[in-house]
Amino acid sequence: MSDTLLNVKNLKLQFDTEAGIVQALDGVTFDIKKNEAVGIVGESGCGKTITSHAILRIYPFNAKITSGEILYKGHDLLDFSEKQMRKVRGANIALTFQDPMSSLNPVFTIADQLIDVIQLHKKCSPEEAREIAIEQMKKVGISDPETRIDEYPHQFSGGMRQRIILARAFALEPDLLIADEPTTALDVTIQAQVLEIIKNLREQYGMSLMLITHDLGVVAEITERVHVFYGGNVVESGLTKEVFQSPKHPYTKALISSIPSLAQDRTELDVIPGNVPQLINPPTGCRFNPRCAYKQDKCEIDKPELQIYNTRKVACHFTNEIENGTIS
Ligand SMILES: Nc1ncnc2c1ncn2[C@@H]1O[C@H](COP(=O)(O)OP(=O)(O)OP(=O)(O)O)[C@@H](O)[C@H]1O
Numbered sequence: 046m047s048d049t050l051l052n053v054k055n056l057k058l059q060f061d062t063e064a065g066i067v068q069a070l071d072g073v074t075f076d077i078k079k080n081e082a083v084g085i086v087g088e089s090g091c092g093k094t095i096t097s098h099a100i101l102r103i104y105p106f107n108a109k110i111t112s113g114e115i116l117y118k119g120h121d122l123l124d125f126s127e128k129q130m131r132k133v134r135g136a137n138i139a140l141t142f143q144d145p146m147s148s149l150n151p152v153f154t155i156a157d158q159l160i161d162v163i164q165l166h167k168k169c170s171p172e173e174a175r176e177i178a179i180e181q182m183k184k185v186g187i188s189d190p191e192t193r194i195d196e197y198p199h200q201f202s203g204g205m206r207q208r209i210i211l212a213r214a215f216a217l218e219p220d221l222l223i224a225d226e227p228t229t230a231l232d233v234t235i236q237a238q239v240l241e242i243i244k245n246l247r248e249q250y251g252m253s254l255m256l257i258t259h260d261l262g263v264v265a266e267i268t269e270r271v272h273v274f275y276g277g278n279v280v281e282s283g284l285t286k287e288v289f290q291s292p293k294h295p296y297t298k299a300l301i302s303s304i305p306s307l308a309q310d311r312t313e314l315d316v317i318p319g320n321v322p323q324l325i326n327p328p329t330g331c332r333f334n335p336r337c338a339y340k341q342d343k344c345e346i347d348k349p350e351l352q353i354y355n356t357r358k359v360a361c362h363f364t365n366e367i368e369n370g371t372i373s
Pocket residue numbers: 060062067069087088089090091092093094095096105107143324
């Protein structure tokens with residue numbers, strides 16, 4: 046039996062906007078194995094959030110998937126009916142949104158929001174669902190859950206709200222939790238606590254994790270593999286340790302060396318020159334070429350596909366030449 050849980054292949058998604066077509070995902074390819082924690086990293090606007098929304102088919106009306114496959118346990122979610130997708134959301138794949146305020150409805154109590162979701166997916170009475178909800182609140186470290194479950198979101202701090210969102214996600218025991226920037230809006234000390242909860246519960250339930258974050262330190266700490274996004278493509282995939290210790294794609298090299306604690310042999314930070322590409326009129330060939338220190342003519346013409354390079358995958362025409370120093 047395959048140990049792959051999710052296999053996203055050559056996913057293309059575009060937005061129809063007044064200014065023109067935005068090719069937000071330009072052939073995204075990556076996989077997540079059963080019981081594996083995977084990090085998704087890359088600069089703002091590179092398509093991390095929209096990829097997760099595409100997986101659950103919750104993208105806005107002006108978005109359209111034009112090609113690709115999203116295989117979940119071997120079945121293409123793009124072929125699922127809306128009714129089938131409703132079952133997948135939450136029960137099989139849970140998502141915690143990047144914007145924590147949009148995850149909880151301010152006019153309903155925590156009980157309303159947890160019990161409803163639990164009842165929707167598990168055949169149980171409201172009383173049983175309430176018990177499950179309280180149990181989950183305990184697991185994420187909310188004290189006095191028997192009372193607090195009847196309070197409203199605004200009565201909780203940001204960190205506590207994020208715990209409630211996680212409690213709801215874990216209550217359904219999904220196979221995969223997609224956490225989109227779960228700690229970005231939180232204080233540093235609270236960030237560590239929330240990460241600890243994700244780490245512990247994931248291990249306890251044996252679920253896979255797709256962790257979307259700007260924080261490479263967090264990725265280094267809790268993920269086994271990492272997929273690096275750039276301009277609507279995956280440009281490098283591999284074991285987190287290997288990718289961070291010796292990045293191969295020029296974008297990953299620049300990304301890692303811009304983080305002081307990860308770039309061990311550096312005394313000063315590299316800033317990646319240029320900006321994230323305009324996706325309405327993106328660069329031809331490799332989308333990273335205008336910013337790439339190793340750019341060759343071919344890079345403006347041909348788009349590099351992800352290719353196996355030792356134990357990882359890299360989307361660059363010149364990985365070998367850069368590695369052996371023929372291009373520098
Ligand atoms: N509703 C929309 N209409 C048009 N373009 C959109 C829409 N939503 C997102 N995009 C574009 O799609 C691209 C990918 O956006 P996405 O939100 O997935 O980026 P991200 O990697 O999650 O960024 P961040 O790190 O800032 O969260 C961006 O260029 C963005 O401008």
